[in-house]
Amino acid sequence: xxxxxxxxxxxxxxxxxxxxxxxxxxxxxxxxxxxxxxxxxxxxxxxxxxxxxxxxxxxxxxxxxxxxxxxxxxxxxxxxxxxxxxxxxxxxxxxxxxxxxxxxxxxxxxxxxxxxxxxxxxxxxxxxxxxxx
Amino acid sequence: xxxxxxxxxxxxxxxxxxxxxxxxxxxxxxxxxxxxxxxxxxxxxxxxxxxxxxxxxxxxxxxxxxxxxxxxxxxxxxxxxxxxxxxxxxxxxxxxxxxxxxxxxxxxxxxxxxxxxxxxxxxxxxxxxxxxxxxxxxxxxxxxxxxxxxxxxxxxxxxxxxxxxxxxxxxxxxxxxxxxxxxxxxxxxxxxxxxxxxxxxxxxxxxxxxxxxxxxxxxxxxxxxxxxxxxxxxxxxxxxxxxxxxxxxxxxxxxxxxxxxxxxxxxxxxxxxxxxxxxxxxxxxxxxxxxxxxxxxxxxxxxxxxxxxxxxxxxxxxxxxxxxxxx
Numbered sequence: 001x002x003x004x005x006x007x008x009x010x011x012x013x014x015x016x017x018x019x020x021x022x023x024x025x026x027x028x029x030x031x032x033x034x035x036x037x038x039x040x041x042x043x044x045x046x047x048x049x050x051x052x053x054x055x056x057x058x059x060x061x062x063x064x065x066x067x068x069x070x071x072x073x074x075x076x077x078x079x080x081x082x083x084x085x086x087x088x089x090x091x092x093x094x095x096x097x098x099x100x101x102x103x104x105x106x107x108x109x110x111x112x113x114x115x116x117x118x119x120x121x122x123x124x125x126x127x128x129x130x131x132x133x
Numbered sequence: 134x135x136x137x138x139x140x141x142x143x144x145x146x147x148x149x150x151x152x153x154x155x156x157x158x159x160x161x162x163x164x165x166x167x168x169x170x171x172x173x174x175x176x177x178x179x180x181x182x183x184x185x186x187x188x189x190x191x192x193x194x195x196x197x198x199x200x201x202x203x204x205x206x207x208x209x210x211x212x213x214x215x216x217x218x219x220x221x222x223x224x225x226x227x228x229x230x231x232x233x234x235x236x237x238x239x240x241x242x243x244x245x246x247x248x249x250x251x252x253x254x255x256x257x258x259x260x261x262x263x264x265x266x267x268x269x270x271x272x273x274x275x276x277x278x279x280x281x282x283x284x285x286x287x288x289x290x291x292x293x294x295x296x297x298x299x300x301x302x303x304x305x306x307x308x309x310x311x312x313x314x315x316x317x318x319x320x321x322x323x324x325x326x327x328x329x330x331x332x333x334x335x336x337x338x339x340x341x342x343x344x345x346x347x348x349x350x351x352x353x354x355x356x357x358x359x360x361x362x363x364x365x366x367x368x369x370x371x372x373x374x375x376x377x378x379x380x381x382x383x384x385x386x387x388x389x390x391x392x393x394x395x396x397x398x399x400x401x402x403x404x405x406x407x408x409x410x411x412x413x414x415x416x417x418x419x420x421x422x423x424x425x426x427x428x429x430x431x432x433x434x435x436x437x438x439x440x441x442x443x444x445x446x447x448x449x450x451x452x453x454x455x456x457x458x459x460x
Binding site: 013024028031042046049053108109112114126127128132 | 144147150151154158161162165168169172175176179180183184186187190191193194195198234235236239240241
């Protein structure tokens with residue numbers, strides 16, 4: 001096709017072009033939205049990981065380590081700059097809970113606990129063994 | 134190009150726009166994909182690290198249950214559950230995971246490598262995590278320090294070393310005895326617990342002149358004079374009075390607790406193998422005969438009957454130190 005020709009194909013060209021553009025824009029926009037969603041999820045996961053690590057490190061402090069076998073153990077909301085999240089041990093989970101901490105005592109040792117931290121609204125969880133004091 | 138040019142440029146413009154848009158979207162894809170990989174890798178690294186940290190916690194929780202006697206100072210060995218479910222050191226590399234830790238659907242996986250260096254044990258905990266078909270590993274190095282030589286957990290109980298007077302050849306034992314007694318000074322309550330526990334133990338049953346006692350937990354409420362060739366293996370003997378032993382009385386992997394005087398008519402020539410005498414509430418320590426140079430001090434608590442655990446837990450001291458993360 002001679003692109004400098006003056007024959008009247010502009011309408012057909014425009015229609016074909018528009019069709020191609022519509023298809024591609026639809027595809028691109030889907031990809032764009034998907035990418036942005038992925039970015040949002042990644043940011044949430046990044047944040048969840050940071051908070052989870054912070055919770056694990058707090059559980060390793062004497063304050064919690066000495067109470068790992070206590071059925072009435074509760075998270076201190078006012079501490080560690082984590083107050084924007086509703087963090088609960090499994091026995092106290094409610095509808096507002098964002099993060100659940102589950103502790104299982106393992107019978108392979110007198111003093112070993114399996115701790116699993118799970119986010120209710122984000123697909124993220126972490127697990128670790130902790131020894132009591 | 135003229136402004137009044139009527140040539141059809143639409144297709145060129147559309148194609149140009151498509152190329153530009155493709156480049157932009159492609160770039161976005163690349164950035165997002167890279168971000169996903171970075172986050173995924175970071176997550177795998179952190180989970181591998183916490184798996185290694187779980188190994189440290191596992192060692193911390195089991196310090197007093199680990200059988201250190203299989204560890205050497207020449208080769209790295211790996212902690213493992215043996216067939217009897219005891220924690221021993223062996224080769225090759227052994228991984229603790231959901232199977233031997235009784236965890237459902239857990240991705241915890243770590244190994245614990247160790248080597249004995251004088252008074253410390255150097256551990257390396259290796260955590261593993263699978264991500265996108267790739268195995269990520271992280272290492273944590275830490276040391277375990279004991280206040281007992283050879284991690285044999287020996288200790289001696291007495292009120293005050295100044296109360297003890299060593300007479301005759303017993304003075305040869307001075308350093309050994311004081312070294313033992315300096316290890317730990319349990320308070321009176323600990324001693325009372327031990328004594329109360331011992332009230333439930335049966336008496337020593339002497340049936341002949343040459344008795345071998347294996348796995349015996351016994352208490353006598355009066356002075357005890359043993360036969361010359363009596364042998365005690367894996368036993369705990371509490372004497373609420375004086376104990377007199379002969380030169381050929383053998384002791385292997387046993388605790389001898391004396392609430393009185395220890396009298397030895399000729400120090401044991403057969404040796405005290407991996408055993409400890411506790412003396413308490415005594416003013417005089419009598420010994421006669423030669424004291425062997427190759428006396429072995431210490432006791433392997435893992436081979437002792439479980440009844441002693443309550444007291445044992447209060448007296449042993451272990452420390453984790455020099456924690457550091459290695460790549």
